[in-house]
Amino acid sequence: MAERCDTLLLNGTVVTMDARQRVIGDGAVAITGNQIVAVGPSAALVAAYVPRQAIDCLGCAIIPGLINGHAHVPMTLLRGVAADMQLDVWLFGYMFPLEQRFCDARFVATGARLACAEMLRGGVTTFVDMYYFEDEVARAAADAGMRAICGQAVMRLPTPDAASLDEGLARARRFIADWHGHERITPTIAPHAPYTCTDEIYHEAAALCRQYGIPLLTHLSETAREVQEFRAERQQTPIAYARDVGAFGVHCIAAHCVHATDEDMRIMQQHGVGVVTCPGSNLKLASGLPPIRAFLDAGLRLGLGTDGPASNDDQDMFGEMLLAAIVPKAASADPTVVPARQAFALATSSGAGAIGMAHLIGSLEVGKRADVTIVELGRAHSTPRYRYDPDAIYSTLVYAARAADVRDVFVDGRAVVRDRTVMTLDEAAVLRDAQAIADRIDQFLIEREADLLDKIIVIAGVRSDEQFEVQAKARLATPAAVERVLAALHDPAITLGKVSERTQYDTFFLWDDATLGRIRIREDRRTDPGARPTPKYTLTLTGALRRHTGHPALIVGHARYTAVADQPIRFYREYFAPDRVVEVQKQRRRWRIRFRGEDLAVNLDHLLGRDDPATYLEIKSRTWSARDAAVKAQLITELLAQFGIDEQTLVNREYVDL
Numbered sequence: 001m002a003e004r005c006d007t008l009l010l011n012g013t014v015v016t017m018d019a020r021q022r023v024i025g026d027g028a029v030a031i032t033g034n035q036i037v038a039v040g041p042s043a044a045l046v047a048a049y050v051p052r053q054a055i056d057c058l059g060c061a062i063i064p065g066l067i068n069g070h071a072h073v074p075m076t077l078l079r080g081v082a083a084d085m086q087l088d089v090w091l092f093g094y095m096f097p098l099e100q101r102f103c104d105a106r107f108v109a110t111g112a113r114l115a116c117a118e119m120l121r122g123g124v125t126t127f128v129d130m131y132y133f134e135d136e137v138a139r140a141a142a143d144a145g146m147r148a149i150c151g152q153a154v155m156r157l158p159t160p161d162a163a164s165l166d167e168g169l170a171r172a173r174r175f176i177a178d179w180h181g182h183e184r185i186t187p188t189i190a191p192h193a194p195y196t197c198t199d200e201i202y203h204e205a206a207a208l209c210r211q212y213g214i215p216l217l218t219h220l221s222e223t224a225r226e227v228q229e230f231r232a233e234r235q236q237t238p239i240a241y242a243r244d245v246g247a248f249g250v251h252c253i254a255a256h257c258v259h260a261t262d263e264d265m266r267i268m269q270q271h272g273v274g275v276v277t278c279p280g281s282n283l284k285l286a287s288g289l290p291p292i293r294a295f296l297d298a299g300l301r302l303g304l305g306t307d308g309p310a311s312n313d314d315q316d317m318f319g320e321m322l323l324a325a326i327v328p329k330a331a332s333a334d335p336t337v338v339p340a341r342q343a344f345a346l347a348t349s350s351g352a353g354a355i356g357m358a359h360l361i362g363s364l365e366v367g368k369r370a371d372v373t374i375v376e377l378g379r380a381h382s383t384p385r386y387r388y389d390p391d392a393i394y395s396t397l398v399y400a401a402r403a404a405d406v407r408d409v410f411v412d413g414r415a416v417v418r419d420r421t422v423m424t425l426d427e428a429a430v431l432r433d434a435q436a437i438a439d440r441i442d443q444f445l446i447e448r449e450a451d452l453l454d455k456i457i458v459i460a461g462v463r464s465d466e467q468f469e470v471q472a473k474a475r476l477a478t479p480a481a482v483e484r485v486l487a488a489l490h491d492p493a494i495t496l497g498k499v500s501e502r503t504q505y506d507t508f509f510l511w512d513d514a515t516l517g518r519i520r521i522r523e524d525r526r527t528d529p530g531a532r533p534t535p536k537y538t539l540t541l542t543g544a545l546r547r548h549t550g551h552p553a554l555i556v557g558h559a560r561y562t563a564v565a566d567q568p569i570r571f572y573r574e575y576f577a578p579d580r581v582v583e584v585q586k587q588r589r590r591w592r593i594r595f596r597g598e599d600l601a602v603n604l605d606h607l608l609g610r611d612d613p614a615t616y617l618e619i620k621s622r623t624w625s626a627r628d629a630a631v632k633a634q635l636i637t638e639l640l641a642q643f644g645i646d647e648q649t650l651v652n653r654e655y656v657d658l
């Protein structure tokens with residue numbers, strides 16, 4: 001007597017990924033409810049089952065639904081916004097400011113829906129996510145009919161959805177309580193990474209995960225620099241640290257681990273950590289080559305992920321499987337190192353183990369959830385097929401097949417993609433909403449990129465008021481001229497204030513279009529005894545210089561912004577992309593003076609690294625008003641006379657222009 005079943009997928013090549021890794025040439029899968037009830041030859045299952053619906057999979061592979069083990073899916077909206085930059089420029093110049101400004105619940109909901117559509121079309125049935133407003137990701141995944149582990153990201157820095165880490169932890173607690181027990185969504189907490197978190201965050205996260213029996217998500221040892229800096233600061237690797245703060249006391253899903261040491265791998269193996277490698281992201285961000293073979297040799301539970309779509313730029317697990325198979329080959333000069341079958345396992349059976357779901361998904365076996373992807377083969381790029389070697393199907397799937405070959409997708413027995421149409425989402429509306437948000441970001445970037453001040457404000461925060469600087473400069477060619485100035489400083493009309501000595505290293509960014517202004521990054525090192533020992537770094541945007549109309553010998557600088565410069569010069573150079581970079585170094589003696597009731601500064605400068613033995617005299621004053629600048633200009637003119645400076649020695653340019 002034939003039994004009833006809901007769905008019978010038949011006449012396809014069934015790639016089971018079960019313990020024996022059986023491949024059934026003309027195979028079938030029977031589904032009832034959310035479970036797989038039979039896997040076997042088509043003829044046997046046709047005889048045994050009367051299905052509610054039979055789906056012909058002739059010319060197709062029937063594979064376990066793919067598992068994307070690490071993602072930040074709402075970042076689909078930032079796909080293509082900035083690329084080919086150093087990690088810090090990309091992160092601090094673009095990702096963080098854009099997220100701070102645009103990332104809200106609607107952004108997350110829209111980005112997550114777009115990612116679900118993309119992943120479903122590419123045969124992904126389960127994903128592991130880490131982001132802000134994670135309840136919106138959970139809702140999107142639930143609505144799309146997908147399976148997901150959703151981690152509310154927490155870090156010590158303010159995030160788009162939490163002003164402090166306490167708020168972040170509270171949000172994570174609420175999120176988990178709200179979603180715990182959902183059939184397909186596992187809510188959890190995701191401490192971002194050791195370098196962005198605190199011991200307390202990891203302790204709290206581990207306690208929450210223990211309480212609910214859920215996995216802890218985090219990033220570990222993604223870049224060499226991160227590991228190096230962490231070691232210098234804490235005398236241990238990020239991975240050893242994660243163990244010590246309790247992250248491995250529960251099931252931990254750790255992304256990247258590119259720079260894990262042998263000892264790190266041993267620790268992770270001992271604690272059953274699931275490692276998710278993301279070769280596409282590691283390659284694009286130049287984080288390093290993921291040591292996939294070493295992970296496997298260490299006996300780690302290994303999965304595969306796309307990472308965020310801002311650094312990949314897609315959510316395509318076929319692309320990741322290809323990289324997982326070929327990157328280790330190139331890295332080791334050994335083509336046998338990660339065979340296609342093993343790469344395929346990373347996105348299926350092995351990946352399920354890494355995320356702690358091997359009992360539910362990852363293979364086509366009786367009793368497992370019916371998460372199934374049907375991949376059409378026999379297209380121009382996947383023809384012909386060979387059957388002499390059972391492993392040939394893995395070659396076709398990993399080296400030739402593409403996400404766009406996915407024809408149908410089932411999650412929990414429900415058809416979520418049929419004939420390349422996503423059944424659970426209004427895809428056209430999702431794409432429209434995504435572009436509408438992207439248009440707003442685009443407009444913001446267009447305006448920001450056109451204005452240096454806007455570019456500075458985005459990375460350095462608050463705007464300072466405008467400020468004028470009136471200055472006169474003279475070239476003192478002889479020691480006698482210098483002596484004359486020093487003597488004149490002791491004139492009774494002048495009250496001497498603070499005296500200081502410093503070396504200043506200035507880097508100027510200049511543009512061919514001078515109306516853009518110029519940027520100066522200054523390292524100011526005090527050299528007088530007892531002064532502050534650490535240098536001061538500032539970034540100043542000045543407008544175009546002009547001569548003072550009433551006093552042609554004077555120039556008026558117009559500083560529009562000064563901020564603390566807390567990034568390396570390289571960062572600013574890449575971020576601002578100037579047409580020219582000019583360096584000016586000088587030794588400066590400075591006298592603060594009071595003259596006729598006004599404060600001024602007198603500098604005696606000696607330029608370093610130039611064939612110019614002269615000493616330069618600068619008299620400067622700052623003011624907030626243009627009118628006051630005229631008063632200061634008059635005083636400076638008087639001082640010049642007092643110092644015995646004649647017209648010929650005046651220099652109407654700044655050092656950078658000499």
Ligand SMILES: [Zn+2]
Nearest residue numbers: 219255307308
């Ligand atoms: Zn990530």
